Amino acid sequence: VRILVLHGPNLNLLGSREQSIYGTTTLDEIDAAIAQAAESLNIAVDTRQSNVEGELVTWIQEARTGYHGIIINPAAYTHTSVAIRDALAAVALPTVEVHLSNIYQREAFRHHSYIAGVAMAQLSGFGPAGYLLALQGLLEHLLEQGT
Numbered sequence: 589v590r591i592l593v594l595h596g597p598n599l600n601l602l603g604s605r606e607q608s609i610y611g612t613t614t615l616d617e618i619d620a621a622i623a624q625a626a627e628s629l630n631i632a633v634d635t636r637q638s639n640v641e642g643e644l645v646t647w648i649q650e651a652r653t654g655y656h657g658i659i660i661n662p663a664a665y666t667h668t669s670v671a672i673r674d675a676l677a678a679v680a681l682p683t684v685e686v687h688l689s690n691i692y693q694r695e696a697f698r699h700h701s702y703i704a705g706v707a708m709a710q711l712s713g714f715g716p717a718g719y720l721l722a723l724q725g726l727l728e729h730l731l732e733q734g735t
């Protein structure tokens with residue numbers, strides 16, 4: 589099993605960015621925890637971050653070959669990007685949407701996700717643990733499917 593984890597814009601600033609909302613864990617620390625979980629689950633996981641919408645679209649398209657599922661925190665593109673939604677719909681890989689914060693507790697413009705409609709599941713509000721929960725849930729789903 590091989591899973592692609594994508595982090596969207598401004599998530600490279602985690603640790604210093606709006607600490608009261610996103611906490612003090614850095615993206616490197618999150619990626620290290622994901623790598624450790626992948627190792628203990630005996631699966632392959634690649635993590636990538638981009639501030640560029642088109643780059644995320646290209647990586648999603650490329651995941652068609654070689655990956656069984658996607659975990660994505662689209663960050664602000666959650667609320668704006670038809671292109672990322674369409675890319676996920678096109679590749680049709682099981683996808684889990686992750687948000688560190690609970691987007692439904694925040695400003696109204698964060699309450700709508702373009703991604704949710706094409707995602708298998710959404711985790712919002714668990715902080716960095718959301719990625720690990722997503723990994724576990726996605727893996728169980730893939731194994732049930734016979735991947």
Ligand code: DQA
Pocket residue numbers: 597598599661662663664665666686687688689690691698
């Ligand atoms: C976020 C929530 C988004 O609304 C915001 O634009 C982000 C991060 C989260 O992880 O809580 O950049 O996706």
